[in-house]
Structures are given as C-alpha cells and as structure tokens.
Amino acid sequence: MESEAARLADREAIRELRARYSHSYDSRQLDAFVDLFTEDAVLQLGPLGLVQGREAIRAALSGPIATADFAVHFTSDELTEFTGADSARGTARFAVHYGRTPNIEGAGTYHDEYRRTRDGWRFVRRTIDFFYMGPRTSEWPQTPSS
Secondary structure, three states, X not given: OOOHHHHHHHHHHHHHHHHHHHHHHHOOOHXXXXXXXXXXXXXXXXXXXXXXXXXXXXXXXXXXXXXXXXXXXXXXXXEEEEEEOOEEEXXXXXXXXXXXXXXXXXEXXXXXXXXXXXXXXXXXXXXXXXXXXXXXXXXOOOOXXX
C-alpha cells in the first residue's frame, strides 16, 4: 500500500500534467505538448475527432498550433481517481479561446486516463464533452457607444 504522501505527490504530478497540456499548447511548444502523451495515446481534437499515437497527434496539431494568432486554455474543477498503482482517471472543466479566422471559443469537460511511465505521469486518453464550441459572436475590443 502506498503512503498518503506518495499519493499526494502523484495527484500534484497529474495536476501539473494537465496544466502543462494548456501551457505547452498555448505557447506553441509542439514537442513538449506531444511528450505529455504515451506512445499509444488517444486524443480528441475537438469536434474533429480522435487521433491515436504521438506521431498522429504531432501531425494533426502542427498546422493549428502554428497558424492560430493565439490559444488560451483555462482548466479548473479537477478530480483524480487512482485505478491502480500506476494508473488513474480524472476530469477537469475547461474553457478555450482561439484567435483564428473565425475566432473560436468553447467550454466543456475533459475525461482523462493517465499512466505512470519512466518519464512520469502521461495521458493515455483525453476526450471531451463540449458545453459549446464555435465562432465567437462579438469581436473585442469593443468601443463604448457614444
């Protein structure tokens, strides 16, 4: 049986894994982003569907990461459940804003599976239930009416 301190360290490592997902994507660090996944990982790319494996993730995201003016992910309400000594699953709420033509925004829930590897905790699977996803209806900054 693992110690409580070890499980707390695992929870923190998984929380940071989720944070690195947002930060590496938003800062256009494709290699760092892809490294967050196991070799056989499955990732849902929004409404575009699922891709499997690190190289497929890299190929699918190299264009969108490079061409968006910006991307900003916000994640909260994270829950983690350990399913074994080296496996866990979790959920997190998110909001995302993309600067592209058209500008897009969305929100929903990530559903994750994680595995401890020799390089630390990694995503095995990340899928999404969307509350909404689509073009922003107003552009900013707006000027006040006179």
